[in-house]
Amino acid sequence: MDQEALKSSLSGLERKVLVLLNEHKSLKDELKSLKLENHELKTDIRRRDEQLVHFKNQIKITKIVDHINPEDGSTSELKRKVDEYIREIDKCIAFLSK
Numbered sequence: 001m002d003q004e005a006l007k008s009s010l011s012g013l014e015r016k017v018l019v020l021l022n023e024h025k026s027l028k029d030e031l032k033s034l035k036l037e038n039h040e041l042k043t044d045i046r047r048r049d050e051q052l053v054h055f056k057n058q059i060k061i062t063k064i065v066d067h068i069n070p071e072d073g074s075t076s077e078l079k080r081k082v083d084e085y086i087r088e089i090d091k092c093i094a095f096l097s098k
Helices: 003-067 075-097
Strands: none
Touching: 003 075
């Protein structure tokens, strides 16, 4: 192989290496972007799960309050029970947030 053929071959290899390096950089940037998006989506899912738990607890409280008959004059007892349920829910939310 003469020197011209070696130079041509080397030049072709250099071009291929540059193309590969550019593609590698592009893929690294895309991976970084996708990891960030994945993290944001996971955070959003956790936040929505917490909201869902909160809404489920609100529904439970509403059902409990609906089943308590305040017509017997025990509004203070009703208030006490609702406060107790709210404290219990707050404990559950705090536990789930850990």
